[in-house]
Amino acid sequence: MGIQDMIEGKKQWRAHVARIKALPPDYQIVYKEMQRYLFKVGPTDLAGEDLLPGIVDFFEEGAAAGKGVLQLIGSNVAAFCDDLIKESPTYADVYQKSLNGNPGTDEK
Incomplete structure (x- = not known):
């Protein structure tokens, strides 16, 4: 990973965080x-997927529709996350x- 890739990744993460703060x-x-649960449970391809941005998209749509967050995902956050992954x-x-x-044996 080059420096340009790291800079671009940091820009994308900052934009992602700004979207969260707008919710x-x-x-x-x-x-x-x-996010805490997913990082703890650890899907191995979390960084490479669009999982977290997809959640933000879903939340932005729900907020725009005037729905409460628990109306979207239910009362069990962990179960919702488990279904996602x-x-x-x-x-x-x-x-x-x-x-x-x-x-x-060494399995690498």
Whole structure:
């Protein structure tokens, strides 16, 4: 990754954060909880996907329609996040696969 790629990535992240700050306060709180949960659970391709920007798009549409954030996602934030990433491998899956490998072998 070159310097230009890092600069572009930082610009994109700052634009993403600005979109979050433009959301109503309840949406911001739920988004931060979702982001924290997703970073903790760790879908391995989170950085490469459009998952987080897609959530912001979804929230912007809901806010524009005058809906509360819990009307959009329900009361269980973790369950909503799990549904979003159910097809994505997580770091827990990778770890489990490494435990299921043959003892004494190096799986890299």
